[in-house]
Amino acid sequence: MGVLLEAKELGKSYAIGPNEEQHVLKKVSLQIRKGEFIAVMGPSGSGKSTLLFHLSGMDRASSGSVTFNGEEISSLSEKRLAELRLTKMGFIFQHIHLLKNLNLFDNIVLSAYLAKRSSRKAVNARALEDMKRSGIAELADKSVTQASGGQLQRAAICRALINRPDIVFGDEPTGALNSRSAGEIMDLLAEINREGTTILLVTHDVKVAAKTDRVLFMLDGSLVAERQLGKYRKENNDGKEREERLAGWLAGLGL
Numbered sequence: 633m634g635v636l637l638e639a640k641e642l643g644k645s646y647a648i649g650p651n652e653e654q655h656v657l658k659k660v661s662l663q664i665r666k667g668e669f670i671a672v673m674g675p676s677g678s679g680k681s682t683l684l685f686h687l688s689g690m691d692r693a694s695s696g697s698v699t700f701n702g703e704e705i706s707s708l709s710e711k712r713l714a715e716l717r718l719t720k721m722g723f724i725f726q727h728i729h730l731l732k733n734l735n736l737f738d739n740i741v742l743s744a745y746l747a748k749r750s751s752r753k754a755v756n757a758r759a760l761e762d763m764k765r766s767g768i769a770e771l772a773d774k775s776v777t778q779a780s781g782g783q784l785q786r787a788a789i790c791r792a793l794i795n796r797p798d799i800v801f802g803d804e805p806t807g808a809l810n811s812r813s814a815g816e817i818m819d820l821l822a823e824i825n826r827e828g829t830t831i832l833l834v835t836h837d838v839k840v841a842a843k844t845d846r847v848l849f850m851l852d853g854s855l856v857a858e859r860q861l862g863k864y865r866k867e868n869n870d871g872k873e874r875e876e877r878l879a880g881w882l883a884g885l886g887l
């Protein structure tokens with residue numbers, strides 16, 4: 633599989649005083665291949681979300697580069713970057729960010745209507761298909777206040793997928809859910825990944841990370857370790873075993 637996203641010596645610093653800088657990302661280099669499912673773990677404040685913001689072009693680096701599909705996003709105009717994020721990237725966050733004055737269906741289709749790459753009829757059909765697969769088709773005309781956290785996160789996943797992005801980024805997408813809903817969301821993401829969408833998640837949760845292919849570990853702004861887990865398949869019933877293996881590896885890092 634080819635490389636979809638590459639960071640080379642990515643650096644980010646914030647001024648924290650007149651002559652003082654905090655180095656939040658320190659020469660981070662990584663490659664994400666098409667079709668991979670990756671988790672970024674690490675202690676609080678180690679730079680995981682900052683890395684995600686830079687890989688997805690939401691923030692500009694202080695040094696180094698990010699290349700997406702061969703295009704260096706660090707040098708793109710704001711307009712081109714916005715178009716890239718809208719059409720090629722999907723986002724799922726812990727706090728779901730659905731619009732309260734729209735029903736779930738309209739939340740899901742909105743960005744595709746804005747992108748104007750497909751007819752509204754085609755977008756609507758796609759949305760319905762995704763909602764069915766995610767088990768929320770019957771909630772299409774419900775408002776954000778009428779759905780549970782797990783249902784809202786499913787809607788957020790449908791929204792992230794509506795433009796059929798190359799990659800979905802998630803920042804603690806299961807962080808606000810109970811463990812059953814979190815497990816179901818991860819099974820759904822694993823299925824979406826197996827159909828070809830690359831996924832990168834930031835998570836603290838070993839159960840979540842154990843369902844990805846590869847875990848990257850960040851410490852103090854640097855990527856310090858990684859672990860290949862292989863593709864998760866629900867039908868293999870080895871979720872527990874994968875979790876234990878990953879927990880053992882994390883413990884062995886001695887951090």
Ligand SMILES: Nc1ncnc2c1ncn2[C@@H]1O[C@H](COP(=O)(O)OP(=O)(O)OP(=O)(O)O)[C@@H](O)[C@H]1O
Pocket residue numbers: 646654656674675676677678679680681682683
């Ligand atoms: N806009 C900003 N200005 C100054 N410092 C920032 C800014 N954004 C992040 N930081 C700092 O960068 C460091 C890394 O933050 P980041 O949110 O990326 O960590 P994280 O690993 O995702 O943490 P958590 O797991 O708690 O979400 C922190 O020390 C944070 O205070």
